Amino acid sequence: MDTRTHRAPPTIGEHLRAWRERRHMSQLALAVQAEVSSRHLSFIETGRAQPGRELILRLADELDIPLRERNGLLMTAGFAPVFKARDFDDPAYDPLRAIVDLTLQRHKPFPAYLIDRHWNILRSNAAVPALFEGVDAALLRPPVNVIRLVLHPRGMAPRILNYAAWRSHYLTLLRRQIQMTADPQLEVLLRETLAYPGGNHESWDGDGGPSVPLIVRTRLGQLSFIGATTVFGSPADVTLEEVALEVLHPADAYTDQAVQAAAVTVAPTEGTAMRV
Structure with a gap:
């Protein structure tokens, strides 16, 4: 029994x-x-x-x-749910997708992408493919996860010069999200991220600026970006509350000039698995 x-x-x-x-x-x-x-x-x-x-x-x-x-x-409690949860491709989001797509296009040639609550990329502008050269193909298959893409040893990690700072940054954001949402999938992602190595990367002492840039070694040279996050105000919908628009701006003149020059000579690849 x-x-x-x-x-x-x-x-x-x-x-x-x-x-x-x-x-x-x-x-x-x-x-x-x-x-x-x-x-x-x-x-x-x-x-x-x-x-x-x-x-x-x-x-x-x-x-x-x-x-x-x-x-x-x-x-x-026995009541019907109030807030709708739809796929972002639902026709109800046509006006919002238009805003997102316009933002993505206007931000070229610099990277921008829309992510969901688990850091998976929903849409992107496929800018600066040099950033992702050498990344394991498995990490570029949809849904592409930003944290895995950046911090995984087979991702961008070996080429990020201030990796320790970005690892710490993402861990802080994940812990904050878990505190706010109690999302079990984020807890799994946090445990996975904690298992990634934190050392054996070139040190970066910083320049005393107000924000930590993402500094990546690429075939275009050393590129440096400052990230900015945008969310929709006053969401009354589950999906809309859970998406965020991430854009990377050039943090120095060299990055600005190198990316602009590369965009003139190299057309973006269409239909790639990652679409970033």
């Missing part, structure tokens, strides 16, 4: 308590912000009271819970 006990799935109250603790908020602080009595909130967390749909959404708003997880909370 199987004597193993199976734990029941977490209740809506347990989920809310976990999110509150993740945000380091007391019951009293959350109750005040959500305009509910701390006693009622306590009853919800312990299962002695069931929250209504509007209260769940209000608590989720105060806890800054991602829209995908808000849908999960609603379903746990």
Whole structure:
């Protein structure tokens, strides 16, 4: 006879308590912000009271819970999800895709790409192919993951002169995302990234600038880029909340001139596996 006990799935109250603790908020602080009595909130967390749909959404708003997880909370409590989650190629995104594609095209000849919540590239402008020469073909098959592309030993890592700084940067971003989203796939990506080697690269002492550039040795010479991230404001849709536009700007005059000159003489490759 199987004597193993199976734990029941977490209740809506347990989920809310976990999110509150993740945000380091007391019951009293959350109750005040959500305009509910701390006693009622306590009853919800312990299962002695069931929250209504509007209260769940209000608590989720105060806890800054991602829209995908808000849908999960609603379903746990027996309500239908509120926020749509669609593929980015859905016709509903036609106006947004037009904005993204225009931005990608206008940023040429410098790299730009749209990523999802797991750092996978959804769209790109295929600029500066020299950046990715020598990368293992397996890392260039869709979906291309930016963190693997940059930090994997068979990716760009051997040619990144300030690799340690970028490894630290990505680890910080991943930990911050996990704290915000509790996404298990990001936790897997974090563990994978932690296993990548952190040393045996040329040192980079920095130049005292306000931002750490991405410095890569290429056949065009040493290229240096400053990255910028753009997200859509006031998202009311799961997919839109989870995408970000990453653009790389030349960090010095040499990079600007070298990339511009290469773009004039070398046409971008169309239909590549990576499309960056």
